[in-house]
Amino acid sequence: MGDFRIAVLASGSGSDLQSVIDGVEDGSIDGRIVVVISDNEDAYALTRAEDHGIEPRYVSRKGLKREEHEEAVTAVIQEFDVDLIVLAGYIRILTPAFIVRHRGKMINIHPALLPLYGGPGMYGMHVHEAVLASGDEVSGCSVHFVDENVDGGPIIAQRTVPVLADDTAETLQARVLEEEHRLLPEVVGLIAAGRVTVDGDRVIVAD
Numbered sequence: 109m110g111d112f113r114i115a116v117l118a119s120g121s122g123s124d125l126q127s128v129i130d131g132v133e134d135g136s137i138d139g140r141i142v143v144v145i146s147d148n149e150d151a152y153a154l155t156r157a158e159d160h161g162i163e164p165r166y167v168s169r170k171g172l173k174r175e176e177h178e179e180a181v182t183a184v185i186q187e188f189d190v191d192l193i194v195l196a197g198y199i200r201i202l203t204p205a206f207i208v209r210h211r212g213k214m215i216n217i218h219p220a221l222l223p224l225y226g227g228p229g230m231y232g233m234h235v236h237e238a239v240l241a242s243g244d245e246v247s248g249c250s251v252h253f254v255d256e257n258v259d260g261g262p263i264i265a266q267r268t269v270p271v272l273a274d275d276t277a278e279t280l281q282a283r284v285l286e287e288e289h290r291l292l293p294e295v296v297g298l299i300a301a302g303r304v305t306v307d308g309d310r311v312i313v314a315d
């Protein structure tokens with residue numbers, strides 16, 4: 109395992125986290141996850157971390173202002189000296205201060221083909237419902253660097269999936285998620301290998 113140090117932030121089940129764990133364990137990511145941070149004490153993501161010998165950290169929001177909570181998260185990130193922050197189902201919108209502080213080393217995975225179906229309110233099932241309502245024949249997932257715009261920021265890679273005539277939001281979500289589990293570890297692997305650079309709004313992936 110390489111020296112590249114990854115923190116994953118997750119609020120929920122953590123299946124995207126699991127795809128990165130698998131990528132580290134099978135050697136396709138030359139790095140390691142040093143901490144999994146969650147704002148949800150019951151997140152299954154924390155259990156997954158523990159099961160794989162990764163430090164789980166629950167950072168409570170109780171009694172804290174948004175900025176104070178982000179300070180606490182930043183303290184953990186600094187404690188673990190991380191090279192990359194992966195938002196994998198971290199459902200809170202981050203403040204500009206947090207984003208600026210970690211700019212260029214924080215990525216997010218979104219279950220649609222950004223810039224379509226992104227922005228405030230576009231999370232979880234809402235995304236897939238909106239895709240179905242639009243009649244689009246294609247959806248997919250995107251991994252992007254995080255900037256001050258919700259679901260904005262330079263896109264690193266995307267994958268498409270077909271939208272089928274009899275899809276429900278649930279079946280579409282499952283198909284997109286399967287693709288997320290391929291795309292996310294691939295992108296993390298490229299970043300860990302030093303192959304991804306950003307030039308303004310453009311992302312360059314070296315061969």
Ligand code: GRF
Binds near residue numbers: 122197198217219288
């Ligand atoms: C995924 O759909 C991802 O695109 C979005 O949050 C969901 C996380 O799912 N950002 P899981 O908790 O990793 O299973």
